[in-house]
Amino acid sequence: MNPSAEALRATFGSAIGRAVESCGDTIVHVDRTALLEVMAWLRDTPGQQYDYLVDVTAVEYRDRERPLELVYNLRSLERRADLRVKVELDPRGDLTVDSIVPLWRGADWLEREVYDMFGVAFRGHPDLRRILMWETYAEGHPLRKDFPLRGRFSRAEQVRQALAANPEAHYSLEELSIAAAYDELPPDMRERLRRGERGRIPHSE
Amino acid sequence: MSKRTVALELATPGLDAQGRPARLPLVAAAHEPERLGEPEASGEHMLINLGPQHPATHGVLRLVVELDGETVVRVIPHVGYLHSGFEKLGEYRHYNQIIPLTDRTDYLSPMANNVGFALAAERLMGIELTPRCTVLRVIACEMSRIISHMVWLGTTSIDLGAFTPFLWAFQERERIYNLQEMWTGARLTTSVTRVGGMMADVTDDFVAGLRQFVDTYPKTLHEIDRVLTRNAVWVGRTQGVGTMTAQEAINYSLSGPMLRASGVPYDLRKDRPYLEYDSYEFDVPVGEHGDVYDRYLVRLEECHQSNRILRQALERLPDGPLNVADPRLILPPKSRAMSDMEAMIYHFKQVMEGVKAPVGEAYVGIENPKGELGTYLVSDGTAKPVRWRIRPPSFINLAALPKMAEGHLLSDLIAINASVDIVMGEVDR
Numbered sequence: 001m002n003p004s005a006e007a008l009r010a011t012f013g014s015a016i017g018r019a020v021e022s023c024g025d026t027i028v029h030v031d032r033t034a035l036l037e038v039m040a041w042l043r044d045t046p047g048q049q050y051d052y053l054v055d056v057t058a059v060e061y062r063d064r065e066r067p068l069e070l071v072y073n074l075r076s077l078e079r080r081a082d083l084r085v086k087v088e089l090d091p092r093g094d095l096t097v098d099s100i101v102p103l104w105r106g107a108d109w110l111e112r113e114v115y116d117m118f119g120v121a122f123r124g125h126p127d128l129r130r131i132l133m134w135e136t137y138a139e140g141h142p143l144r145k146d147f148p149l150r151g152r153f154s155r156a157e158q159v160r161q162a163l164a165a166n167p168e169a170h171y172s173l174e175e176l177s178i179a180a181a182y183d184e185l186p187p188d189m190r191e192r193l194r195r196g197e198r199g200r201i202p203h204s205e
Numbered sequence: 206m207s208k209r210t211v212a213l214e215l216a217t218p219g220l221d222a223q224g225r226p227a228r229l230p231l232v233a234a235a236h237e238p239e240r241l242g243e244p245e246a247s248g249e250h251m252l253i254n255l256g257p258q259h260p261a262t263h264g265v266l267r268l269v270v271e272l273d274g275e276t277v278v279r280v281i282p283h284v285g286y287l288h289s290g291f292e293k294l295g296e297y298r299h300y301n302q303i304i305p306l307t308d309r310t311d312y313l314s315p316m317a318n319n320v321g322f323a324l325a326a327e328r329l330m331g332i333e334l335t336p337r338c339t340v341l342r343v344i345a346c347e348m349s350r351i352i353s354h355m356v357w358l359g360t361t362s363i364d365l366g367a368f369t370p371f372l373w374a375f376q377e378r379e380r381i382y383n384l385q386e387m388w389t390g391a392r393l394t395t396s397v398t399r400v401g402g403m404m405a406d407v408t409d410d411f412v413a414g415l416r417q418f419v420d421t422y423p424k425t426l427h428e429i430d431r432v433l434t435r436n437a438v439w440v441g442r443t444q445g446v447g448t449m450t451a452q453e454a455i456n457y458s459l460s461g462p463m464l465r466a467s468g469v470p471y472d473l474r475k476d477r478p479y480l481e482y483d484s485y486e487f488d489v490p491v492g493e494h495g496d497v498y499d500r501y502l503v504r505l506e507e508c509h510q511s512n513r514i515l516r517q518a519l520e521r522l523p524d525g526p527l528n529v530a531d532p533r534l535i536l537p538p539k540s541r542a543m544s545d546m547e548a549m550i551y552h553f554k555q556v557m558e559g560v561k562a563p564v565g566e567a568y569v570g571i572e573n574p575k576g577e578l579g580t581y582l583v584s585d586g587t588a589k590p591v592r593w594r595i596r597p598p599s600f601i602n603l604a605a606l607p608k609m610a611e612g613h614l615l616s617d618l619i620a621i622n623a624s625v626d627i628v629m630g631e632v633d634r
Contacts, residue, residue, distance in 0.1 A: 023567035055596040106458025109604040132285040
């Protein structure tokens with residue numbers, strides 16, 4: 001068992017759940033309200049120095065009673081040690097957790113992927129939007145266990161939506177707000193930008 | 206038949222009164238020049254779309270770039286055009302059935318992906334490999350590193366205007382592909398590993414062929430080195446471009462040559478040895494400046510080191526069994542399955558039910574050519590994983606592209622993007 005688990009419990013007390021070992025890796029469960037604090041402590045405390053974020057992902061079990069787990073793989077390059085931190089969420093409840101992008105920039109796309117695939121919302125993420133699926137994807141979050149392998153919509157509906165999609169809509173509103181393109185926008189898009197639907201309006205404020 | 210003459214009407218609308226072609230003045234008149242139809246663009250930012258079909262984006266990557274003149278202000282990458290849902294598919298497959306999917310993630314180094322997945326599944330099940338299998342997997346990994354770096358070198362040199370190294374690099378890659386074909390029957394979709402062993406053993410011809418490759422390959426590397434390393438164009442286009450400091454590289458979770466070029470001496474083969482890599486003699490090249498040039502140097506030297514490892518692996522390749530001796534894991538030979546009742550039952554159970562893994566989870570990171578390829582497997586005790594997660598090195602390295610490219614020229618963006626060494630099959634999975 002990695003000694004960091006004990007050190008965490010001594011520092012954070014009841015915010016640290018059970019610590020288990022699996023295939024040589026130590027897994028520490030952390031309460032979701034304490035996540036950001038725990039991660040900052042693990043990164044910055046001498047003797048811990050988990051300075052490298054290996055991966056952020058999530059697991060949902062086939063057993064519907066088990067919680068959805070967020071999995072953070074940490075590594076200390078200095079000490080050559082690994083630690084896995086898990087946060088449990090109710091898959092049918094509030095799927096919100098603090099973003100760790102303020103600590104590791106590398107979490108940016110990883111959290112976006114977890115949001116895309118599992119629907120977990122990361123509070124404080126600078127740019128939380130889908131990454132692998134397209135922005136208007138309406139079938140849900142593919143890696144959830146209640147998501148069927150072939151998608152939620154029928155093949156006919158998928159084809160209908162693909163054909164109905166506007167092939168001219170290449171850019172997001174945010175991208176269209178880049179100066180020169182803004183003046184060429186159709187009036188309704190300009191109106192949406194003005195209402196503050198994503199993106200900055202050039203020359204405003 | 207008489208000759209027919211065709212009267213040609215010359216389409217010269219600009220004839221003067223005498224019927225001679227009107228002359229157009231070659232220099233602009235001294236008075237007010239005619240205003241062209243272009244808007245005044247000073248101070249305005251421009252929106253440029255690069256990809257998803259663009260040769261310099263190395264696949265179906267799409268970059269939306271905000272430009273101020275020729276300077277990149279902002280890069281917004283769009284990925285997902287090649288998303289195939291491998292991780293979802295894996296939840297519906299037996300462990301051995303997932304191996305063909307790993308070929309198709311990072312399709313420039315399929316054998317190393319096979320090894321990465323098999324190692325994770327074996328850690329989950331607590332399997333010890335045979336000595337021969339361990340050495341063969343090292344050979345598979347290092348062959349993959351060479352072909353992946355050769356593709357990187359070839360395509361990057363083309364992006365920066367050097368065509369010759371591309372041909373040399375792809376020729377070497379072709380030789381490895383021939384060897385892979387000799388070993389597995391496939392050039393690209395190798396699926397060479399199985400949980401607990403390998404799909405096939407190598408032949409003597411393969412060993413001789415690889416030995417010949419190992420002896421002749423450094424010559425090509427020296428040639429590439431002579432053409433590029435001190436080439437003024439190459440140096441000018443790559444030095445000081447796309448710099449990442451060591452701190453930034455760690456903060457952005459970069460791995461592989463990207464991390465090492467920034468001066469972080471971290472290589473999983475040395476720091477978390479798997480497949481007995483700690484018993485091989487090789488050096489880990491580390492850069493200093495973290496720019497595109499250092500990434501090139503690191504990858505070039507890694508090719509030399511891989512060759513060194515291959516040579517040692519060939520020398521030590523032990524005889525003996527290839528697969529673990531567990532009939533519940535490894536399919537019996539077809540002839541036995543057809544004649545021996547017990548073997549037939551094992552065959553049936555493996556094909557129909559798959560190999561069951563105990564409840565638990567395992568993460569194995571291996572040093573792939575692109576960086577740390579992590580395989581995270583969660584099992585609930587059945588023959589299919591609850592979750593198969595690939596930690597995709599090029600996805601995570603690509604996330605740092607905006608940070609590296611902003612403030613550089615648009616042409617540098619191409620160099621920086623090339624230096625990340627992405628493969629979209631893995632980015633999008």
